[in-house]
Amino acid sequence: MKDGGRIAAAIEVLGEVESRRRPVQDALKDWGNAHRFAGSGDRTIIGNLVFDALRHKQSLGWQMQDSSARALALATYALNWQQGLARLEEVMADDRHAPEALSEAEKAALTTPRADAAPDAIAADVPEWLWPAFAAALGDNAVAEGQALARRAPIDMRANTLKASRDKVLKRLAHIELKETALSPFGLRVEPKPGAARLPHVQAEEGYRKGWFELQDEASQIAALVAGAKPGEQVLDFCAGGGGKTLALAALMENRGQIYAYDNDRLRLAPIHERLARAGARNVQVRDPRTGTLEDLEGQMDLVFVDAPCTGTGVWRRRPDSKWRLSEKALADRIEEQARVLDAAARFVKPGGRLVYATCSILDAENRGQIEAFLARDARFARRSAASAFAAALPGKPMPAHVSPEGHVLLTPASTDTDGFFLSVVARTV
Template identity: 40%
Template sequence: MALTKSLFETAVTALTELQEGRGAADARLSAYFRDNRKLGVPDRAFIAESLYTILRRRRFLEYLAPDASPRRLLLACLVRLNGINPRELEPLLRKAEIEWLHELKAKPADDLPLPVQAELPDWLWARLVAQYGDEQALVLARSLQQTAPLDLRVNRLSGQREAVLALFAKEGIVAAPMPYSPDGVRLKDKIALNKHVLFQKGVVEVQDEGSQLLAMLVAPRRGEMVADFCAGAGGKTLALGALMANTGRLYAFDVSERRLANLKPRLGRSGLSNIHPQLIANERDQKLKRLAGKFDRVLVDAPCSGLGTLRRNPDLKWRQTELDIAELAIKQANILAAAARLVKPGGRLVYATCSLLREENEAVVEAFLAQHPEFKAGNAAEILAQQKIPLDTGPTLKMLPHQHGTDGFFAAVMQRGE
């Protein structure tokens, strides 16, 4: 596609708005496209790909071009990352930019500082090094720079994985079974899934393999009382409902009316009738007090930094701060303690995040167990083995993109004494 001056300027405007605005990049970019409906599909693709490349590789681009404007950041991206010759861009350039861009093209990129290679802010790089060491931290960081595949979960109530794979193959869509989740299908390329008959009929849902395995750790049985304490838009809720074969009662709690509203169309497609969405004010809501000690299984997919999802949400590494992590850890501890009150004697509690950081993961669980002797740590690997899932990351589940091809996930299983 030829890059016109108009498209280039539009991309600069979009990048400027993305940098100056607040909130998630995907939501802001969607809003920009809604406000600019005349943009065609190729134009939107160029803008989205350019902006996400800049978000992923911002540290390197700013190392080459310190204090660069959004316009110059985009030029640096096109030349250094997309391999475009500066001469091809000269019709789009101002006079002062021509020499600057040729100099930028010639700048060496040897012996880059490790945080620049990792494409992470210094504070986050330091934390990963403390946990994994320099070499492993860099491998992990580079895997987070890649684009995530499109992962799907087959709804057991309405389809079988083999049949889904056969239909995709017939349509020329390259797909493969996931290595761990028995319900998982991974597509090689992105497709317009919302227009596909399998999606419209609720046979498949978008869900990362790591997220699917969280439901497997809860391992709900037919007829049980189960709670998804921080349900969000309900991806794990739907997976739990299918594992329960549409029996028992599954409560989907969340503090956001908007997120629960997003669950409704997914619930309608799924064919599940055992799910009961419940809006709560906070973790101390009276509704929860009335349900104390009544649940066989409780999943706490706690609000977190989301740093395990950087393949999908690269802006998070620039939006989160050390103070945010400290505040999240306090919130996570409060939510876990509140959710634990719902668990009946002999019941199971699963705490999970999509964070990479010990402060949000092991530290929260260790503090909880120290304060709640009625709960004992379980073994995630044993629970997965019982379901014939060939994955052993130790007593806790730790999924990492460079090792497992998933987003970064952490989960700990705890059992309440009889």
């Protein structure tokens, strides 16, 4: 395919996402299945166009004075990919599969910056209804954080110290442009590439198949470190999902002690078994919600880790379509669910034990507000400083910029170059 046809395909996919409110990955997969002639390189470029258009949907629509799928795809190629008007016209004239020729209004929008300044929500590419809560959480840095959440995400990996050191993984993947992460002592990163460029398929590497490393954002790695799981402890990963943090905790515990991995959604939990085997994590017991209970664990855990279900506002770099599908009702539903999850998880913490609450959200209502409301409900628990836990787990590393007066920690792409991730620690005192 030529670029003109790729732009047309991106317009088609964006239209499907908008009109049917479909997850972008589903729309891209269906387009690929219906257009078998498109090679893997074509699909990569089309996907990059679509994702970048969604990342900057609001600011591009404002510049173009048109938020249609066509306007977003054209602006992504000409402006965000820095191809320019002349190149865009060239590829559209050179391909019978390209979209219709540009109108004079489109040419003007692609070459003339608007004289008026974009409102903050538009400049930040944050849904306007959500902007007050977003700005309240991030203050003067809100626009910069929104823009950082609209950029492409890196590929982050965690060296699995049950099988390999970070240096060993670096050497084995020397053919890939890897670097050490700034905060996590086990992290490795492939920086995002611009425009049509594709990232390496690291899961095809021998080291991945051998379990030497796992895909895991640096913020998630930091969350496991802050939890402070020690060899020999009894740990419950209460919302284990696919097991990323379970594996990180197992490595920190050196396969000693016991981790119980649980999730009330068995489909989210399904990948964990294969991942545990590949990683060599032997101190994990998976509790299937269909067949197992947790009653025998009540009041027995040194650590309960709660990576609570949330709106995912901190991972917009990876799921840009989700920010435009998020609704006020979805946020309210998540807040209610988080409160139920916290109350349920608290039953398993033993006296003197701790509960770590984390979300991949940047919103106060899901984070600081949620944990403070929990402490008001359950007098058995007292606040501990996640900032102090961060300093102890990552000695010599700079303290994140977003630390609340209570010691809660918020990691963000603009301040820590990670996904958005909230961390709080409480302890059971009686």
